[in-house]
Amino acid sequence: MRSLVAAFCLVLFAAPVAAETVNVKVGVLRETHARETLSILDIPAADDTLAGALMGAADNNTTGKFTNQTFEAIDARLEDGDDVVAALDALLDKGALFIIADLSAERLLAASERAKPKGAVLFNVSATDDRLRENDCRANVIHVAPTRSMLADGLAQYLIWKQWRRWLLIKGSHPDDELLAKAFRNSAKKFGAKVVEERVYEDTGGGRRSDSGSVQTQRQIPVLTQNAPAYDVLVAADENEVFGGYLPFRTWDPRPVAGSGGLMPTSWDASHEQWGALQLQNRFTQTFRRLMNARDNAAWLAMRMIGEAATRTGSNDPEKLRPYLLGNDFSIAAFKGVRLTLRPWNQQLRQPILLSDGRMIVSVSPQEGFLHQTSELDTLGADQPESKCKLK
Amino acid sequence: MQIEVKNAPSPPLPRCRGRGSRFGLSLLFAKRRSLASPLPRSGGGTGRGLLVAALLATLIAPAHAYKVYVSNEKGNSITVLDTEKLEATATVKVGRRPRGIALNKDGSELYICAGDDDAIQVLDTKTLKVTGKLPSGPDPELLALSPDGDVIYVSNENDNLVTLIDVKKKEMIGDIPVGVEPEGMAISPDGKLLVNTSETTNMAHLIDTQSKQIVANILVDGRPRFAEFKKDGSELWVSSEVGGTVAIIDPAKRELKQKISFDIPAMSKEAIQPIGISFTRDGKRAFVALGPANRVAVIDAETKKVEKYLLVGQRVWHLAFTPDEKYLLTANGVSNDVSVIDVASLKVVKSIPVGAFPWGVVVAPQ
Helix, strand or coil: CCEEEEECCCECCCCCCCCCCEEEEEEEEEECCCCCCCCHHHCCCCCCCHHHHHHHHHHHHHHHHHHCEEEEEEEEEECCCCCHHHHHHHHHHCCCCEEEEECCHHHHHHHHHHHHHHCCEEEECCCCCHHHHCCCCCCCEEECCCCHHHHHHHHHHHHHHCCCCEEEEEEECCHHHHHHHHHHHHHHHHHCCEEEEEEEECCCCCCCCCCCHHHHHHHHHHHHHCCCCCCCEEEEECCCCCCHHHCCCCCCCCCCEEECCCEEEECCCCCCCHHHHHHHHHHHHHHHCCCCCHHHHHHHHHHHHHHHHHHHHCCCCHHHHHHHHHCCCCCEECCCCCEECEECCCCEECCCEEEECCCCEEEEECCCCCCCCCCHHHHCCCCHHHCCCCCC | CCEEECCCCCCCCCCECCCCCHHHHHHHCCCCEEECCCCCCCCCCCCECCHHHHHHHHHHCCCCCCEEEEEECCCCEEEEEECCCCEEEEEEECCCCEEEEEECCCCCEEEEEEHHHCEEEEEECCCCEEEEEEECCCCEEEEEECCCCCEEEEEECCCCEEEEEECCCCEEEEEEECCCCEEEEEECCCCCEEEEEECCCCEEEEEECCCCEEEEEEECCCCEEEEEECCCCCCEEEEECCCCEEEEEECCCCEEEEEEECCCCCCCHHHCCCCCEEECCCCCEEEEECECCCEEEEEECCCCCEEEEEECCCCEEEEEECCCCCEEEEEECCCCEEEEEECCCCEEEEEEECCCCEEEEEECCC
16 A cells, blocks of 8 residues: 545634534545556546545535535555555544445455444445446445446447447457456347357557557457458457557448447546536546546545435434435436436446547437336346345 | 636635645635636526516506517527517627526616626627626626615536625625535525525525525535525525425525425436426416426416426426516527417417527516
8 A cells, every 4th residue: 555645624614503513534445547548548647536536525525514514535545466454444443434445346345344344335436347236245335336237238228229239249358358248248138239249359468559559450450350240330348458449440341339449338428518517527627637537426426425415314424324325315416417326226326328439428328218117227237126136 | 728717715615724635735725716618518597687676567567578588508699589579589699608697677787697708797688789797706607686786696606606796886795605516596585585506515505695694504405406486585496406306495484394396207207307497476376497308397386286297398497487477488408499388378389499508588577
């Protein structure tokens, strides 16, 4: 663990009422994400994720002036080999009973186990693994990040709306690429698309942003995509920044690309401006001098959920806040055009999925006509009847 | 991106003097800044002029054509409509991103929140020329006038402030820190109570206009965008766009009385997003714009029951009555038109094309 920074603030205004100030401490437990991205625009900043949490804390503190509550973000950043349990212990020692977790699935489960006896609640802001909401779901983990299946369904609904039903699926050679490919296969089945062929792009370790990269890539991608059966759209499953971004404009057949390149499903994008999102983007850019990514946004939203629950319950006790968040009274505005709520059976935040080409939001799913008896947002991802989650 | 630091009379966030807070400090010392050219955003409430005065004036005036002003958020213009011909008679280019608009007491001047110009512009309604501007602080969105017409209260969305402007002297005379993303503004008929709604804090802030202090903060449902007093001051209604409800507040007791929710067959709950609210003069009926549900709800303001939903243009935001209450006009943000509702028959009788992204609508007293 490199740093354990307490980003905190003593609020100095005179309290308007005599009631005691309630302080809500929130740990930000975050992994260091790889800098080896295909596009330099995607290289994570030093305050990746943390910045969103700080923005959320500032929003909550403005509200807290009127409710006599203060919010504090405590940063714990992990390097590759660092022990997540030790970092969590340090946060718990500082009194943080709410943890914004930007962690891989394995680390998240280890942190959940450790947090259990202390009664702390974790907010998963980056792990998209479906298993964390299914067989491996945990009662003390609330999922703000969407699942792979939600992202895949969000994309699939749009491709169906476009009548692009024949997909050429190309996946990377890493285990998580297969998980994403599986989500795309399931979405195809669910909404009536057909995977006409599946191919693998082997990660041989070369290429990324090297001097001769564009020359190499320009030759490799047509070879990868030639002799394919007739297809409407290439769907890429690459979670490791190996080839997804290289696909558009380089395929053998002139076809659009979606998934991990081209049209990408995401929970947030810096180009999203609808429904007042511009206000949040502006506030973020003015404060942190960079654009807000999906992890920053999820951390902001997690902090806002904690703030909303603290405001409505007048408490900082996880045993009061968690039931409120899972109850019928909770909903939160997140600049997505609709209120967001939690799926009580697996503690996953319901949310629209943005489809971004990297410069613009092309569409937002759920698409018109995809109906559901409870909430149209539940047409995205695994639904209650198929859930394997037993919260404990 | 060019980022300009403006004069900073009052930072919106609580000042932090903690040491070693390398992230917190930069955040909490955030000054009043404005991006060089922020893009437009959707939605919001509109400022109302002196509707009460306007309505009184019509008691003696014969029924005739009224002038309607519509702000076009992305058109950077004001469209003028005539209620006799039910058509546009003029389009006036104004500042960038005009949203909240309000008329002065005699209808001779229209105040326009030009958000991207960080000012309130003054439009002479006779000549249809912009004659000057009032200092509003950055990104003014919505405004309310004191009943005597001397003070404008404006919400500064990016700064978590309500700014007070002396209309005659054209000066800022103070500001009041409120919650995150202040938007809705309304003033009680007696001028004593100002209400501001903050969209991310989810509160209605009740402000004493004499002391300029917040006297109560009332939690409402998600993303409150607009506030309106009944003409007799007995009730304050606040619409929550994302929560999907209208909160009814007792301004004397300063507490929430009840909430109204909406149910439209075959429409998802999430699509019902109340924004603009207008009351008839007798206080018996309320009209609530439901945003992307493309409908206006007609509510019995006494029993609080929804009587009817009227289909209007797409993404209906704000509403205004003609002074004789013959028509209710709605600004429809996505279909770029104004729907005309005949109040007696509760029928939509016409839609009038206006500029891009119509946002606010007001009607002149004569």
